[in-house]
Amino acid sequence: MSFGDVRALLFDTFGTVVDWRGSITRMGERLAAEKGIEGVDWEAFARAWRAGYRPGMAPVIAGERPWTPIDVIHREILEKILVEYGIDSHFSDDEKADFNLMWHRLDPWPDSVPGLLRLKQQYVIGPLSNGATVLLVNMAKRAGIPWDLIMSSDVTRAYKRDPRAYQGAIAALGIEPHQVMMCAAHNDDLDAARGQGMRTAYINRPYEYGVGQTVDFEATSDWDIITTHLGGIADVLGV
Amino acid sequence: MSFGDVRALLFDTFGTVVDWRGSITRMGERLAAEKGIEGVDWEAFARAWRAGYRPGMAPVIAGERPWTPIDVIHREILEKILVEYGIDSHFSDDEKADFNLMWHRLDPWPDSVPGLLRLKQQYVIGPLSNGATVLLVNMAKRAGIPWDLIMSSDVTRAYKRDPRAYQGAIAALGIEPHQVMMCAAHNDDLDAARGQGMRTAYINRPYEYGVGQTVDFEATSDWDIITTHLGGIADVLGV
Numbered sequence: 001m002s003f004g005d006v007r008a009l010l011f012d013t014f015g016t017v018v019d020w021r022g023s024i025t026r027m028g029e030r031l032a033a034e035k036g037i038e039g040v041d042w043e044a045f046a047r048a049w050r051a052g053y054r055p056g057m058a059p060v061i062a063g064e065r066p067w068t069p070i071d072v073i074h075r076e077i078l079e080k081i082l083v084e085y086g087i088d089s090h091f092s093d094d095e096k097a098d099f100n101l102m103w104h105r106l107d108p109w110p111d112s113v114p115g116l117l118r119l120k121q122q123y124v125i126g127p128l129s130n131g132a133t134v135l136l137v138n139m140a141k142r143a144g145i146p147w148d149l150i151m152s153s154d155v156t157r158a159y160k161r162d163p164r165a166y167q168g169a170i171a172a173l174g175i176e177p178h179q180v181m182m183c184a185a186h187n188d189d190l191d192a193a194r195g196q197g198m199r200t201a202y203i204n205r206p207y208e209y210g211v212g213q214t215v216d217f218e219a220t221s222d223w224d225i226i227t228t229h230l231g232g233i234a235d236v237l238g239v
Numbered sequence: 240m241s242f243g244d245v246r247a248l249l250f251d252t253f254g255t256v257v258d259w260r261g262s263i264t265r266m267g268e269r270l271a272a273e274k275g276i277e278g279v280d281w282e283a284f285a286r287a288w289r290a291g292y293r294p295g296m297a298p299v300i301a302g303e304r305p306w307t308p309i310d311v312i313h314r315e316i317l318e319k320i321l322v323e324y325g326i327d328s329h330f331s332d333d334e335k336a337d338f339n340l341m342w343h344r345l346d347p348w349p350d351s352v353p354g355l356l357r358l359k360q361q362y363v364i365g366p367l368s369n370g371a372t373v374l375l376v377n378m379a380k381r382a383g384i385p386w387d388l389i390m391s392s393d394v395t396r397a398y399k400r401d402p403r404a405y406q407g408a409i410a411a412l413g414i415e416p417h418q419v420m421m422c423a424a425h426n427d428d429l430d431a432a433r434g435q436g437m438r439t440a441y442i443n444r445p446y447e448y449g450v451g452q453t454v455d456f457e458a459t460s461d462w463d464i465i466t467t468h469l470g471g472i473a474d475v476l477g478v
Contacts, residue, residue, distance in 0.1 A: 006281055007373065069413055124376050125421065131412045137363045146378050149389040154413035174371045174393035206433050 003224070003237055005179055006199055010151055010169060011117055011126035012160075013136065014050075015208040017116075017127070017145065017230075018106035021046050027102050035090050045085060047212045052077030057130065067157055070132050075100045102130070104138040108145060109205070115153045115230025116146055120239045124148045124221035128169050128182065130159045161192035170196065183233060187220045194221075201225035201233050242463070242476055245438055248358055249367035249390055249408060251399075251423035252375065253289075254383065254447040256355075256366070256469075257345035260285050266341050271455055275327050284324060286451045291316030296369065296398045296449055309371050314339045342370070343377040347384060354469025355385055361478045363387045367408050367421065369398045400431035406449070409435065422472060426459045433460075440464035440472050 014020050022041065028042035056073035059065035078100055082088040091099060119125050126149040127136050133152040140147050153159055156168030170177050177197030185205035186192050194200050200223040206213065219226045224235045248390040253259050260282065267281035295312035298304035317339055321327040330338060358364050365388040366375050372391040379386050392398055395407030409416050416436030423429050424444035432440050445452065458465045464475045 069423075120380075124373065133388065133411060134363065134413055141359075141387065147388075148380065149372065150387070150393075152413070155394060155411045157410075171396075172372060172391075172394045174373055174391070 003181070003199065006123065006181050006237075007175055007179045008124040008126070008173055008235070009181045009183055009201075010126055011116075012128035012182075012189050013127045013131055013139075014103075014106070014184060016183065016185040017112045018108050018139065018143070019208075020050060020106050021101070021208065021210055023106040024049065024102055025198055026107075026125055027105065031099070036048055037087055037090055038085065040085055043210060044078070044082065047209060048081045048084070049074070049077055050199075050209075051212075052080070052128075061159050061162045069099060070153060071103075071135065074103055081221075102140075104135045105142055106139055108143050109229075110231035111231055113144055113146070114214075115232075115234055118231065118234040118239050119237070120146050120148065122237070126151050128160070128165070129153070160189055161193065163196055166193050166196040168200060169199070181224070183225075183230075186216050190223055193222065194223075199224045201227065201231070203230060204228045242420070242438065244415075245362065245420050245476075246414055247363040247365070247412055248420045248422055248440075248472070249365055249424060249427050249437075250355075251379075251421075252366045252368035252370055253342075253345070254444055255422065255424040255442055256351045257347050257378065257382070258447075259289060259342070259345050260447065260449055262345040263341055264290065264408055265346075266344065270338070276326055276329055279324055279326065282449060284320065286448060287320045287323070288316055289448075290312070290451075291319070292369075300398050300401045308340075309369055309392060310339060310374065313342055340377075343374045344381055346380055347382050348468075350468035350470055352383055354471075357470065357473040357478050358476070359385050359387065361476070363412070365390050367399070368392070368405070369404075399428055402431065402435055404407070405432050405435040407435060409437070420463070422464075422469075425455050429462055430460065433462075438463045440466065440475075442469060442471070443467045460474045 010015050024046035025043045028045055032040055056077055116125055126147050128151045129136055130153050133150050133154040136150050136152050151169040155172055156165045158164035158168060170180055181199035181201055182190055182193030183201040185203050190200040190202055200238050202219045202223040206217045225233055227233055250256050263285035264282045267284055276304050279311055295316055310463050336442055355364055365386050367390045368375055369392050370387050372393040375389050390408040394411055395404045397403035397407060409419055420438035420440055421432030422440040424442050429439040429441055439462040441458045445456045464472055466472055
């Protein structure tokens with residue numbers, strides 16, 4: 001397959017470019033040590049926080065709830081699980097607001113920044129994420145992720161896998177769908193992107209969720225590129 | 240005035256960050272030398288090309304013409320002035336397409352990149368331009384302009400000074416209007432931005448048009464910041 005007409009690569013971010021599970025676990029453990037909180041399994045806490053994310057977006061995608069930024073959804077889940085873990089009383093409202101910003105401070109997988117720096121030489125690169133613009137920019141500035149531009153749910157006013165999320169990003173790029181490659185560790189994200197005419201690259205991240213992972217251990221379709229790290233996309237594209 | 244709540248700085252690009260007149264003149268002179276074209280005043284050619292830009296956008300802004308990308312508008316003007324200058328026959332269709340991409344290859348004013356690198360340390364920085372996303376990204380990659388994100392007419396589907404251009408950018412940033420500062424060398428751009436609740440910074444560029452300049456020799460209102468170079472914004476903001 002030739003990729004000569006591809007001009008832009010858009011990346012799913014949570015799980016594909018950054019390791020939310022490891023990052024939240026590490027930040028939780030540091031915070032617990034500062035606060036003298038004991039007995040919390042922070043990896044399970046991270047998974048619980050993430051598990052609320054799809055149910056939180058579902059009513060927005062279904063049109064049953066007006067547009068709601070991802071920071072608000074993350075905060076609603078946080079309030080709930082702080083109570084479930086019995087640690088709610090340790091945090092003031094301001095401290096909860098800062099706690100919620102953990103999602104702005106996630107660390108990339110080790111291959112992400114080196115792979116993106118290669119791809120950036122020949123392609124326009126950006127996230128296509130359910131994250132907010134400010135979240136994605138803060139994350140990139142902190143972690144050295146060299147995006148050329150940001151395609152966020154603030155730009156498209158839709159959450160993936162809603163077709164409008166992909167359509168909005170393509171329109172905002174001002175190029176044709178087949179000139180854009182969606183790169184993700186999630187088969188259903190690529191399925192939705194292909195449905196809008198985009199090219200597809202699957203990056204296998206079988207440890208994204210740890211013990212909680214139930215899907216995305218392998219490519220489940222004939223995606224245009226199938227690899228295990230972002231440099232693998234650069235290898236296929238010859239950059 | 241305190242700017243403590245400002246999080247993002249958006250910049251007009253043509254004339255404010257990049258020197259379209261000098262860049263088009265230099266590229267035209269090089270192209271003429273290659274082609275053996277003589278007798279063209281390339282600075283006047285650059286001004287004529289730019290002069291068609293506002294009339295070209297006007298029917299789109301007025302809703303009399305459907306959304307039309309800036310590359311198309313630039314190409315329409317180019318076709319017309321190549322004939323007016325009597326040099327149309329020197330260029331094939333492919334060569335005209337490449338000629339039109341001069342607008343993707345403009346050079347920054349000397350103070351632009353150093354000023355933006357300072358501002359990027361504490362603020363989200365991006366263009367808010369009538370240019371297309373791909374144009375603005377290509378320009379930034381070539382010239383080393385360190386944007387965090389791109390707010391283009393492809394994102395907002397509106398041309399400045401249409402209020403929807405500013406509203407669309409604010410929505411895509413996902414923050415409040417007063418948290419965004421519009422930075423421009425054009426008083427009417429700042430006037431439109433202020434009308435949408437944005438903060439304003441005026442950068443004086445009295446040589447943008449050369450002999451053709453008729454406005455914007457000085458600030459015509461009490462903009463939040465008034466300066467002569469991008470570093471002057473960083474000076475006021477203390478970065």
